[in-house]
Amino acid sequence: MTFEELELDDALCQAVAEMGFETPTSIQQLVVPHAMDGRDILASAPTGTGKTAAYLLPACQFLLDFPRRQPGATRILILAPTRELAIQVYEQAVAITKHTELVCGVITGGINYGTDKETLSKNLDILVATPGRLFEHIEKETADCRDIECLILDEADRMLDMGFSNIVNQIASEARWRKQNMLFSATLEGAGVKYFSKEILQNPEIIEASPSRKEKNKIHQWYHLADDLAHKQALLVHILKEQVTTAVVFVKTRERLQMLKDFLASQGLQVCWLQGEMPQDKRNAALARFKSGEVPILLATDVAARGIDVPNVSHVINFDMPRKADVYVHRIGRTGRAGAKGTAIALVEAHDFEMVAKASRYMGEPLKARVIDTLRPKNKTPKIGPKKKK
Known part of the structure; x- marks a missing residue:
């Protein structure tokens, strides 16, 4: 199937061709026709399968089919849980609307309110926003939701995890005259998304996209057993120096991030990092250095890294296993994007070993052990027995 066969405007087809998209992905083929029919959408798709364009293309087509008759406020509102994701969605919206007159804007926390004011004063067709900052503007009456015709929630599961459900509901009630809603989530399980x-949503079309083999994240996964912290650090340095082109290294806390950053610097490795509650300008600078390839290693906590889309992460x-299996899947989704190959390596001490089994069960595929000859573990692989009843 081609983008033209989805009955998209020539201006949009030209833009996606220039963005390097040759044919629509599974999620795009499934979502675009229903969304263009005006249906509400409830969709799940793994990251890296073209989900952003799946909702931007029909939204842009609607704006082209029903152009604005008079100046007014935002018509399409896209809510994203994190600043980085909001900026990425905005950049993709700008690229898709390149050959049209449509106007896009973005507002996120951590940016000067004056910049927001300037954005909100335009006749915006598409506004991408983080829920907290947009709600501040609604309360101050500096944002007007009455003209919103379509509300899109990206990474809805993440918004719930971050405690945004009340704010999102209040924003939705401010936009009560809208005609269409689309909700995208990594999983449709969880009570929150329901x-x-x-x-x-009203009578939504439910879409669960299993990516084709070509789109599927080709991620090779394995783990190394570590005896203790010093062994784990030695494994990490060896892997970073011998095997890696670019890497995102996950740690569980800000304290661990600081410790690891200093340790890797002492080993002559250049790193940048992202952590929660970091000023936006510093986050943007760290991401820019990593994306440009100036610094090959990015250290991150989960809070900081969700939704980051950096192409070509090898x-x-x-470094620390997460507490939940779905977080493991989100983490490894930073590599092997859009059909590229990627590698995910876990460094596992005995106390973390149970998480290997959980992640393996959750994904339905085995996680196998590997060893580095010069850094073989002294301890044996722990056995995981059945859980004891209390």
């Missing part, structure tokens, strides 16, 4: 969809390394 609650959101019941509150916000490795994801779990």
